Amino acid sequence: xxxxxxxxxxxxxxxxxxxxxxxxxxxxxxxxxxxxxxxxxxxxxxxxxxxxxxxxxxxxxxxxxxxxxxxxxxxxxxxxxxxxxxxxxxxxxxxxxxxxxxxxxxxxxxxxxxxxxxxxxxxxxxxxxxxxxxxxxxxxxxxxxxxxxxxxxxxxxxxxxxxxxxxxxxxxxxxxxxxxxxxxxxxxxxxxxxxxxxxxxxxxxxxxxxxxxxxxxxxxxxxxxxxxxxxxxxxxxxxxxxxxxxxxxxxxxxxxxxxxxxxxxxxxxxxxxxxxxxxxxxxxxxxxxxxxxxxxxxxxxxxxxxxxxxxxxxxxxxxxxx
Amino acid sequence: xxxxxxxxxxxxxxxxxxxxxxxxxxxxxxxxxxxxxxxxxxxxxxxxxxxxxxxxxxxxxxxxxxxxxxxxxxxxxxxxxxxxxxxxxxxxxxxxxxxxxxxxxxxxxxxxxxxxxxxxxxxxxxxxxxxxxxxxxxxxxxxxxxxxxxxxxxxxxxxxxxxxxxxxxxxxxxxxxxxxxxxxxxxxxxxxxxxxxxxxxxxxxxxxxxxxxxxxxxxxxxxxxxxxxxxxxxxxxxxxxxxxxxxxxxxxxxxxxx
Numbered sequence: 001x002x003x004x005x006x007x008x009x010x011x012x013x014x015x016x017x018x019x020x021x022x023x024x025x026x027x028x029x030x031x032x033x034x035x036x037x038x039x040x041x042x043x044x045x046x047x048x049x050x051x052x053x054x055x056x057x058x059x060x061x062x063x064x065x066x067x068x069x070x071x072x073x074x075x076x077x078x079x080x081x082x083x084x085x086x087x088x089x090x091x092x093x094x095x096x097x098x099x100x101x102x103x104x105x106x107x108x109x110x111x112x113x114x115x116x117x118x119x120x121x122x123x124x125x126x127x128x129x130x131x132x133x134x135x136x137x138x139x140x141x142x143x144x145x146x147x148x149x150x151x152x153x154x155x156x157x158x159x160x161x162x163x164x165x166x167x168x169x170x171x172x173x174x175x176x177x178x179x180x181x182x183x184x185x186x187x188x189x190x191x192x193x194x195x196x197x198x199x200x201x202x203x204x205x206x207x208x209x210x211x212x213x214x215x216x217x218x219x220x221x222x223x224x225x226x227x228x229x230x231x232x233x234x235x236x237x238x239x240x241x242x243x244x245x246x247x248x249x250x251x252x253x254x255x256x257x258x259x260x261x262x263x264x265x266x267x268x269x270x271x272x273x274x275x276x277x278x279x280x281x282x283x284x285x286x287x288x289x290x291x292x293x294x295x296x297x298x299x300x301x302x303x304x305x306x307x308x309x310x311x312x313x314x315x316x317x318x319x320x321x322x
Numbered sequence: 323x324x325x326x327x328x329x330x331x332x333x334x335x336x337x338x339x340x341x342x343x344x345x346x347x348x349x350x351x352x353x354x355x356x357x358x359x360x361x362x363x364x365x366x367x368x369x370x371x372x373x374x375x376x377x378x379x380x381x382x383x384x385x386x387x388x389x390x391x392x393x394x395x396x397x398x399x400x401x402x403x404x405x406x407x408x409x410x411x412x413x414x415x416x417x418x419x420x421x422x423x424x425x426x427x428x429x430x431x432x433x434x435x436x437x438x439x440x441x442x443x444x445x446x447x448x449x450x451x452x453x454x455x456x457x458x459x460x461x462x463x464x465x466x467x468x469x470x471x472x473x474x475x476x477x478x479x480x481x482x483x484x485x486x487x488x489x490x491x492x493x494x495x496x497x498x499x500x501x502x503x504x505x506x507x508x509x510x511x512x513x514x515x516x517x518x519x520x521x522x523x524x525x526x527x528x529x530x531x532x533x534x535x536x537x538x539x540x541x542x543x544x545x546x547x548x549x550x551x552x553x554x555x556x557x558x559x560x561x562x563x564x565x566x567x568x569x570x571x572x573x574x575x576x577x578x579x580x
Contacts, residue, residue, distance in 0.1 A: 192433050192445035199430055202419040209417035210431040211402050269421045 021314065022262050022278045029282060033289035040292050047288065049171060053239075055284030056173035057082065057232035058251060062258045062276040063184045064228020069259060070188065071221040072201040072268025073120070073127035078229035078255065080138035081112050082248025085233035087142055090151040090243035098158055102234060109230030112138060113223030120222075121215050127222075142245040152242040162238025173235060177277070180228070185273040197221055201268030253304050258283045261311035283307070331393065332357045332528035333378075333409070333497045338387035340373055347373040348384070349552045355497065355528040360519055362539040362560070363532045364572055365549035371532050374549065375499055378530075379411040380404035392496065410490035411499040416482055420475035424467060425449075425456040427474055428489045459492035460485070463521055480511030487518050491527060498522065499530045504538055516542045536565045550574050 034043045041047050052059075061078050068075040089105035096104075112134065119130045153159060165172040188194035199207040200217045208214050229248070237243045260266055261282065262275025283304065290300050333355045340348040348370045355361045365371045376382040378389060380401040388395055396407040404411070418427050434451045435442040453470055460467050467481060474482060483503055490498045500519075504512040512535075519542050523529050533539050539546060540560055548556040548571040556571045563571075 190446055192435065192447060195426070195433060195447065196431070199419050199422065202421040203417075205415060206417040206419050206430070209401070209413060211405070212431045269419070 022272075022275050022282070025261065026278050026282050026285075029286060029289070033285065033292075037289060037292050042289060042292050049174065051284040051288050052177065052281065053171050053173040054288075055280050056177050056239075057235045057248075058254055058258065058283065059177050059277055059280040060180050060228050060235065061232045061248075061251060061255045062262070062280040063181055063273060064225040064232075065255055065259050066184070066262075066264050066271045066273055066276045067188070067197065067221045067228075068127070068225035069264050069266060070194075070197045070201045070268065070271035071218050072204070073218065073222060073225075074131065074256075074266065075116065075127065075222060075225040076131040076252060077112060077116060077135040077138055078225060078232075079248040079250075079252040080135045080142065081109055081226050081229035082233040082236060082251065083142040083243070083245050084108050084112075084138050084145075085230035086237040086243035086247050087146050087151060087245065089234050090153050090237050091145070093153060093155055093158060098155065098161075101158070105234050106227055106230050108233075109227035110223055112230075113226035114219065116226065117219035117222040121218065139245070146243075146245050148245060150242050150244040153237055154241070159238050159241055162234050163241070164239065173239065176231075176235060180231070181273060181277050188271060188273055193220075198269055198271065201265075201271075203269070250301070253301075253308060254283050255280070257304055257308035257311060261307060266312060330357050331355070332359075332391070333530070334388075334390040334393075335374075335378065336388040336390065338374065338377055338384045338389075340377055340382060340384045347552055348377070351387075351549065351552075351554045353547045353554060353557055355530060357496070357528055358523050358526045359545065360523050360529040360531060360543045362543035362546040363530055363549070364539065364546055364568065365555075366572055368551075369549040369572075370552045371549055372501075375411070375501060375530070375532060378404065379409060379499055405493065405495075408494065408496040409499065410493060410495035410497070412483075412486045412490055412501065412503060414501045414505065416486040418474045418482060418486065421473060423471045423473050424460070424477075424485050425453050425470050427485060428452070428456045428459060428492060430489075432493065455492070459488045462491065462525070463488050463518055478511060479507045480514045483507070483511075483515050484518055487515075487522065491522050491525075495527065497528045497530065499532070501532050502534065503531070504533070504535060512538065536568060539568070540565060548572055 037043070061082070065075055065078060085105040085108040088108050089101045092104045093101040116127070116131055116134055119125070119134070120127050123130070161172060163173070167175060188197065196207070196212050196217050199212060200214050204214055207217070233243070233247060236247045258279035259276045260279070262277070262279030263272040264270065264275060286303055286307070287300050290303060331354050335354070336352050338348055338351045339346070351370070351374060353361070363371055363374065373382065377384045378398070380398045380403050383399055389398055390396065391407045391409065396403070398404050398407060419430065422430070429452045434448045434455070436446040436448045456470055460470070463484060467484065474485065477485070487498070503515050507515065516538070519529055519531065531539070531543060543560050546556070546558055546560050546568060547554060548568070550572070551574070555574065
């Protein structure tokens with residue numbers, strides 16, 4: 001009895017640590033940069049708004065990926081979906097206007113999510129391999145339809161709502177982030193929907209035995225992940241006034257690192273939306289801080305890789321102990 | 323144990339047969355369980371115990387035969403049908419999500435939604451109502467559970483079993499099927515599970531207990547149905563037979579005792 005008690009106690013402490021980890025590291029990194037960069041504009045409201053705006057597509061992809069991870073899937077195709085949805089949106093925009101362009105881009109997300117999900121269920125192959133394959137296919141399609149050229153966007157309404165606009169002085173990219181994050185938080189934590197996602201990720205056998213439609217839950221999660229990436233594509237297109245097949249190319253690593261460090265398990269069953277958001281802002285802050293400190297993009301990439309390894313190591317350690 | 327007041331048939335299985343390909347797993351098996359009765363289902367490996375249980379809990383459809391619940395014939399084609407007819411199965415792996423707490427597992431896929439119809443349409447969870455009802459379900463079993471917010475993987479095997487049984491009973495099951503509930507448990511925890519079985523049968527629930535453990539069967543069951551090579555070899559009151567006779571029935575050595 002005594003041992004059972006002390007085990008439980010230890011575990012709780014460990015869990016507390018893991019869930020709070022993102023807060024600690026966020027403030028440690030913040031403090032570090034604040035000290036090193038005290039003579040720059042790093043510690044200003046403007047700079048932070050900038051970080052949040054620049055990170056908006058990453059944040060939204062991270063929120064979407066959290067759903068896929070919750071059911072125990074990984075989605076490697078999100079970076080490629082960003083490029084394809086941005087291109088589809090940009091190509092449709094000139095001729096058909098904003099509603100059709102947005103619908104078309106998001107439809108890219110829905111289709112990719114369904115294809116990923118159906119291939120995984122039908123072929124019984126891991127999501128890692130299937131989405132690695134679809135990533136290649138989608139990238140190829142994006143290169144093909146754009147002829148490796150950028151598609152410029154000159155529609156001022158589009159660039160307002162998906163890029164540089166401000167409503168009551170608040171950047172729209174910040175609003176997008178807050179709205180999407182809010183909906184995702186409620187869906188995952190307050191609704192039956194999220195409860196079933198986590199049940200399927202935590203124990204597919206138990207979920208099945210209790211009559212949950214496991215296949216449909218997994219499909220939903222992958223569609224959400226890819227639609228979020230499609231929305232991220234629109235936000236890139238809006239901010240950069242155009243789409244290019246290279247969009248989102250380097251984001252996969254950043255997004256996975258952001259979600260992992262935020263406390264979402266890479267093996268399903270545990271997910272944190274707040275963690276994903278803080279994780280993506282942390283990645284944005286690190287990029288921003290490294291740029292202001294005079295480091296190159298190469299070095300930033302190394303930093304992202306190291307962070308992913310640290311985050312995943314903590315997650316796996318906990319899995320063994322828990 | 324005198325339960326004459328409750329002597330009404332809860333579950334009646336009539337002439338069930340089931341074969342897989344050329345192998346006849348069940349041949350014309352019939353038995354009944356009364357309300358509040360605990361019936362042990364015994365048999366060697368391959369005698370047809372699991373097939374019979376799977377037929378009753380809706381995982382397999384029998385080739386022929388009938389299943390009656392409270393005197394009414396029911397059509398069981400899926401686990402959901404079985405549940406709708408008042409039959410709950412406590413599986414050996416308990417069908418629990420380890421990362422979920424007790425309440426979340428009790429209401430898995432039967433979540434209580436918010437009273438507000440609009441929020442309910444979105445699937446908004448009524449956490450308070452679930453905690454309240456979950457507490458009642460656990461209290462009904464007089465079992466010692468640390469906290470309703472404790473995650474399942476922090477519980478002992480016996481406590482997990484208690485939660486699984488509470489879940490079955492909480493859903494108004496008239497009949498609870500338990501697959502080897504004490505197989506992975508120590509002596510003390512097995513005793514706790516036996517106590518739970520007594521509590522729920524005292525509340526009028528019919529229990530079908532699949533077990534290899536003779537001691538367990540003798541301690542908890544009123545009757546024993548013995549399967550031998552797909553047929554029912556015996557249906558005996560446990561107090562009328564010795565453990566040795568039961569073993570004889572299971573191995574097919576001593577069929578005259580039936």
